[in-house]
Amino acid sequence: MNETVISVRNLKKAYRNQQVLDGLSFDVRRGSIFALLGENGAGKTTTVRILSTLIQADDGVAMIAGYDTKTEANHVRRKISLTGQYAAVDELLTGEENLAMMGRLNHLDKELIAKRTAELLETFELTKAARKKVKTYSGGMRRRLDIAISLLAAPEVIFLDEPTTGLDPRSRRKMWDMIKLLANQGVTIFLTTQYLEEADQLADKIAIIAEGKIIKEGTAEELKEVIGEETLELTFADTSGYHEAQNYMSGEVDEEARKISIPIRSVRQLRELLNDLYVKGIEPDAIVIRQPTLDDVFIKMTEHNKVEVLVNG
Amino acid sequence: MGDAKWIWALRDGLTMSKRSLMHIFRDVESLLMAIALPVSIMLLFVYVFGGAIQTGTDYVNYVVPGVIITCAGFGSSLISVSVTKDMSGGLFERFRSMPLQPSSLLVGHVVGGYLRNMIATLAVFIVALLIGFRPEAGLLEWLGVLGILTLYMISINWLFVVLGLLTKNVETAGAFTFPMLFLPYLSSAFVPTNTMPAWLDAFSKHQPMTPLIEVLRGLLIGTPIDYNLWLTILWFSGLLVLSYIAATLLFRRRKNE
Structure with missing residues (x-):
């Protein structure tokens, strides 16, 4: 109905x-x-x-x-x-x-x-x-x-x-x-x-x-x-690991916090990612899987609105 | 259909009155307070001030009506607190989203307050009789007392429903007890008004509490009533009608500012 x-x-x-x-x-x-x-x-x-x-x-x-x-x-x-x-x-x-x-x-x-x-x-x-x-x-x-x-x-x-x-x-x-x-x-x-x-x-x-x-x-x-999917956030204690990791994976980078955020679409992708790190001997300091929050929606939506305004203007 | 609507309105009123009664008997503290306060005020006046006040009769006979209306006023003013509580919680919000008559929902508070006041009044009469109150009223006069007290209590109960609807927080609602406890002192409730300064005497003679008290006193101990009866009925039925209309209007408008 x-x-x-x-x-x-x-x-x-x-x-x-x-x-x-x-x-x-x-x-x-x-x-x-x-x-x-x-x-x-x-x-x-x-x-x-x-x-x-x-x-x-x-x-x-x-x-x-x-x-x-x-x-x-x-x-x-x-x-x-x-x-x-x-x-x-x-x-x-x-x-x-x-x-x-x-x-x-x-x-x-x-x-x-x-x-x-x-x-x-x-x-x-x-x-x-x-x-x-x-x-x-x-x-x-x-x-x-x-x-x-x-x-x-x-x-x-x-x-x-x-x-x-x-x-x-x-x-x-x-x-x-x-x-x-x-x-x-x-x-x-x-x-x-x-x-x-x-x-x-x-x-x-x-x-x-x-x-x-x-x-x-x-x-x-x-x-x-x-909004995007869940993201894997890798934080590194030292700059060398941080730079090396960037060679193998693409994601948003936060230079100051030495953090890489990679969108996760499947369990398989996640496993491969972590495997890669292990094989290359790169040790992140912290690994966090982050759910998208309402904040993300608002940030995305307001970005959209701005773009639309620009396009319309 | 028109008839059915009325029957539902009455039934809803009964449901809400039952709720108020359950509240009153489960909130033992308030109930005891409502009974202890008038009795103590009466004892205070009779034994502490009474000896110094000349009224032409035994002071206990003079003071009983005043004590009853003072304390009924206090008891009624507690209604504001419960109405404000209902309105600030979610309960009345839900009621307002249901197809119900506002007066049915509010009448519970009026009826509950009335019964609590009547219990307190009965206690005052009993204690008064024990300490020497000797009314001369016959059956007809007692029925008159009941009728006048009912009109008084129901009308000020609706008034306090209105004040409760107008108030946003429970503390403010509690402050309404003050004028109700105070007004009877500026009448012939405790002392004859002609002992007051001229301007106060004029105020006291023309405020609704004085005719009310004169009528009750007349019915109980046989002092003259004359025009006071009509004055009382006029004052308090006027108040009743206005408060009732105001309450039903405010119930829907509340929070729609």
Whole structure:
């Protein structure tokens, strides 16, 4: 199915004199995971808040499941569920009570609430903590409960605003598994993140946002072509090794740090590279394999923009 | 369909009221505070200041209505704190993204605050009776007391919901207790206003707390009420309507600056 469920056109929003969103446009396909990737202050949360009807855009149109978020907010609200950056859970109630309360506010009937509550507690591994006050939960448990609550009413579109920020690596992996599980059930997931790795792991489509605009959009693979792959960084203690190594391999060089960065495209290439060094008796001081980061994307993208400006000028 | 909407709004209100009650009974400290404060204020006035204040009746009889409204004011002002807390966390953000009536979500705080105030009021009456309070009210007058106190508490509860919605941080919200604890002192709650300087007397006579207290005192111990009843109803139903409208408008607008 190639149906568009979220459609955003030329969205603009300014707070006082600061332009937070500056002509944002994108589409999200039904049943897909869409990641809005960007740094703090890029406009991610503002976008989520406009789409989830909490605030209104100054200009532009945002449609969800065919309804306008501005003029048909109540229709949109029936289709979506929002998990914001701050856990939307009641600290003084237990996990079970939180689910029951939200079930009632979602106007589900009693049996359905009981059934869904038990299911969701099970899925999100909260059954043991169900009768404990949320106050005593860890960050990861809170997040899980938060997402469980947002699934109660079986929404069509789920917004997850930085779902793993502040979680430890183990809880983050677990959260990823749960998000994948949701996507398999056919829900459309719109998530924001500042981690390239997270978007890569989860999303069918990634849009990179900077200064309120989408600067690049595509699948993880497509983005990687722009950003480059993983690189092997070799650092040398002495200049002779550094110069000798340059004879055998090509890559970006950093004279001052005596560092060579070589893009890695396969395990085989990596093995051959290291073999070469060994055979030639060149001993690097340090070997690091570096993942591309969001910084790299921004550096690349801003370089692109500059080039375009030059070309256009 | 129109009917169904109303029923859902009511049901949601009940759900939220239940939540507020769970909060109140799980936050034992606040509950004890809400009960201990009025009782101590009453004991303070009756035993420490009471001997020096001439009111024409036993001072305990004179002071009970004042103690009750002072402490109801304090109890209500705690609502601002819980509303601000709800708004600054993620919970109300999610509520606002759901197809729910704002008044249903806020009414929980109003109802919860009302019940907490009523528990505190009951405690004051009991202790007052133990230390010599002798009301002359019959059943009808007691019902009148209940009615007037309900109007007063519900209206200022909505007022504090509004203040809670207007406030960004919990500390500021806590500061609203101050004027509510202070206003009754500038009325006939603890001393007759004609003992005050002329300008203060004029203020005290024309602020809403004075007619309210005169009505309660009249119902409880039979002092004259006359026009004060209508004045009280006018003041507090006016406040109720304005606060209610302001609260529902602010709920949607909040954070949309």
